Amino acid sequence: MLLTYPAVFFMTDDDSIPFYIVFPDVEGVGTQGKSITDGMEMASDYLGLMLADLLEQNEKLPKPSKVNSIDVPQVASEIEVDYIPEESFVTLVSVNLSEYLEMNELKKKTLTIPKWADKLGMDLKINFSQTLVEAIVEKAQQQ
Numbered sequence: 007m008l009l010t011y012p013a014v015f016f017m018t019d020d021d022s023i024p025f026y027i028v029f030p031d032v033e034g035v036g037t038q039g040k041s042i043t044d045g046m047e048m049a050s051d052y053l054g055l056m057l058a059d060l061l062e063q064n065e066k067l068p069k070p071s072k073v074n075s076i077d078v079p080q081v082a083s084e085i086e087v088d089y090i091p092e093e094s095f096v097t098l099v100s101v102n103l104s105e106y107l108e109m110n111e112l113k114k115k116t117l118t119i120p121k122w123a124d125k126l127g128m129d130l131k132i133n134f135s136q137t138l139v140e141a142i143v144e145k146a147q148q149q
Contacts, residue, residue: 007143009057010100012073013049014081015042017093026089029099030081031068032056049099058106067146073098103143 016026025045028036029052037052039045060067076096082089117138119127127134 007103007140008100009053009067009070009103009143009147010098011053011068011070012076012096013053013099014076014078014096015039015045015049015094016078016082016087016089018087018089026087027052028081028085028087029053029056030076031071036085046099050101053099054101054103054106057101057103061103061107061146066149067143069147 011029011031013027013029016028018024018026023038023040025039025042026036027039027045027049028034029049032053034052034056037045037048039048057067073096078091078094078096082094115138126132127137
């Protein structure tokens with residue numbers, strides 16, 4: 007289950023770890039990176055850990071903001087970070103949340119669907135379990 011959220015990559019004056027990365031939609035302190043590539047890896051890992059924790063605590067996943075709606079100076083003032091504005095940016099970061107969920111153990115569920123939906127799903131070779139999981143995650147993001 008792939009999820010994507012906008013992240014702000016703040017370029018700082020710290021030469022050893024120049025990037026400070028936060029997700030405006032996800033509570034927490036954020037992460038850091040030595041380069042853009044390292045920052046992307048660290049951001050994806052951080053996002054996975056934070057979202058998995060929310061689900062495991064039976065909390066709703068935050069709805070991702072539109073990437074163009076992120077106000078970088080406002081986010082910077084909220085977290086009180088000194089940064090270089092012209093080298094900081096907003097980007098999308100994705101994570102396969104299934105890799106982070108401790109509750110990933112499969113649970114057998116019996117459900118009832120209309121005969122036509124069963125036939126259509128079978129004809130389209132739809133994985134019913136995967137479709138149900140994706141629908142539950144989508145529903146959680148909408149609330």
